[in-house]
Amino acid sequence: MCPVRLLYVDGPMARATGRHGDESRALPRDLLLDVELRRGRLRKNLRETLRSAIQEGRLLAGTMLPSSRTLAADLGVSRGVVTDVYDQLAAEGYLVMTPRHAPTVGGVANAVRAEPEPTPPAWRFDFVATTPDVGLFPRRAWVRAVERSLRSAPADALGYGDSRGRIELRLAVADYLARVRGVRTGPERIVITQGFRQALDLLCRTLAARGSTTLAFETPSLPDAWATARASGLELVACPVDQDGLRVDRLHRMPAAAVVVTPAHQFPTGAVMAPTRRTALVSWAAGAGRLIVEDDYDAEFRFDRPAVGALQGLDPGRVVHVGTASKTLAPGVRLGWMSLPADLVGEVRASKAAADSGSPAIDQLALADLISTGEYDRQVGRARHLYRRRRDQLVDALSARLPQLPVDGAAAGLHVLLRLPDGVDDDEVAREAGRHGIGVRALSPMLLASGPERGLVLGYGRLRPDSIYKAVAALARIVKPAAG
Ligand SMILES: Cc1ncc(COP(=O)(O)O)c(C=O)c1O
Structure with missing residues (x-):
């Protein structure tokens, strides 16, 4: 040959x-x-x-x-x-x-054709809670940030660098987190990741390598994250949440050495963890050398008052704080960050190196530029203003159209939880909504331990403001008969 x-x-x-x-x-x-x-x-x-x-x-x-x-x-x-x-x-x-x-x-049809790409459904009304309004992505500011970064970056920025991420971004993120979330960290303890999902993956690998077998998750919580944790061979145990967040009393009876929580805005119930629970959770971890993974995915969006500070500020030695640009900018940016306890940095850094040798340098530099020039804060401010109005409209419309159904969740983030009577087939309600061009997710598939709670997780990030009343009217026509 x-x-x-x-x-x-x-x-x-x-x-x-x-x-x-x-x-x-x-x-x-x-x-x-x-x-x-x-x-x-x-x-x-x-x-x-x-x-x-x-x-x-x-x-x-x-x-x-x-x-x-x-x-x-x-x-x-x-x-x-x-x-x-x-x-x-x-x-x-x-x-x-x-x-x-x-x-x-010549113009010969190629025998091997690429399969047509499946396209995500284009919903008439999109209540899917996990994606923000990507139309708000600051394209011009991003282009300027990329340009500025490429002009000023040293040549070695384009080589294999520190797998924790570019120092410019780790410095910018450390300052930002201290200022906005009360996180106690430094660039040496930050690892830049491809969003929360990769942070969780790296942490689970590290926990598994240290001999952990079990990880606790809130129930309900995000099923995609369970899949990530299970991929490391960890067994999941479900810890319930109520209106004050995680039931820490129940956690004490579980074999888990670590727990994944969303204290600033529980996904999907929208509860904010009560102060007593926060201290109880930190004591749970301190006692037996356990670890708390704080998924701080949408804390920038609190509408009625300043967001509660990150749990990590209470015990930086036991809490891994994880943040992401997926809600503030767009999920496609695939950039997130974690602030680690000092004793975990070496292992997580090695896991990141093994996974992908570090996140894309140019994107990291652009994000660092966006944060350090204040453009990121301005973008968050603009988005917060828009999302607050969408949430207000959604809540008004729900109370007009479905007054008998409770709407849960703090004035925060990008979703609320519409409760349905226990036992209703909420998955079928979501499917029926889908058949009418309404994209929405049911609560029950998010229950890690099965239970009677039912509901619909309603995201408002992607609802056009002028269509919110129509969207709720259309949803109500499907929900009403099912909710009885
Ligand atoms: C609970 C929760 N955590 C984290 C994220 C963000 O994940 P990632 O940063 O991997 O995009 C989401 C996105 O929907 C989420 O719902």
Whole structure:
């Protein structure tokens, strides 16, 4: 087998080159073809290799191949072999031959077509709580931040760096968290991740490597996070929540060495953890060398008063604080951060290095710029203002249309919980809503331990302000008959 690297030129550029005879304007690209150069089978092998490269879409329509003279020289075969193969492929329709020009690939339908990408449903009314209004993403500010960062970043910023993340971002995040969330940390204890999900993954790997077998989660909570934890082989135990947040008294009876909590705004009930529970939780962890993972996913959005400070501030040695840009900017940014107790930094850093050698440097630099120039705070302020109005409208509309059903959740974040009577098939209600173009998630699949509670988690981040009343009216038509 002789791997041959063909230099070919793509379609539009090839034409430009042909017209102007200016080789420097061409865009040469590499294509690795394995041609078996066995005497007596040269023609057949070269023909089949080129044909399958075209069929598989590795050589696209319009691509210019090397001239027969060049290819023959590259392969070390006589020119006649290549001309025969080109003629044959032209006869089959794979190549187009033009006098005094190298052949180009014809418009053959590629046999191997990419499967069409599944597109997410475009809801008429979108109550899905996990995604914010990505239309608010500050595109211009981001472009400026990328540009400024690329101008000023040292060359080594583009190499393999510290797997904890770029120092510029760790410094900016440490300042931001101290100022806005009361987190006690420093750049040396921060690890930049791909959102909360990767932070949880790295922590679970670390816990498993330390010999932990069990992790406690709130019930209800985010099922996607359970999957992440289970992937490390951890067994999950469910700790209930009430209107004051996690039932810490119940946690004491569980075998877990760590717990994942959402104290600032419980997902999905919207409860804010009561001060007594916060201190009780920190004592639970301190007593037996346990760990608390604080998922601070939407704390920037508190509407009625300043957000409660992060739990981590009470015990930085036992609480891992995890933040994310998924709600403040967009989930597609895939940037998050965790502030670790000092004794965990080494292991988590090693896990991050093993996972992906560190998050993308340019994005980290852009986010650092956004935070340190104050643009991030301005963006959060703008979004907070809009989300507050959407929440007010949603709550008004719910009390007008479904006055008999309680709406739970602090004036915070991007969702409320509409309670349905116990035992109602809320999953079926959500499916029926989906059939009417309304995207919404039910509460019961978020129960880690089965129970009678039922409801709909209503996100308002993606509802257009002028459609909220209509959206609730449409939802009410489905909910009312089911709720009795
Ligand atoms: C409870 C909770 N935590 C965290 C996140 C954010 O996850 P990530 O940062 O991985 O996008 C979400 C997103 O919906 C969430 O609902």
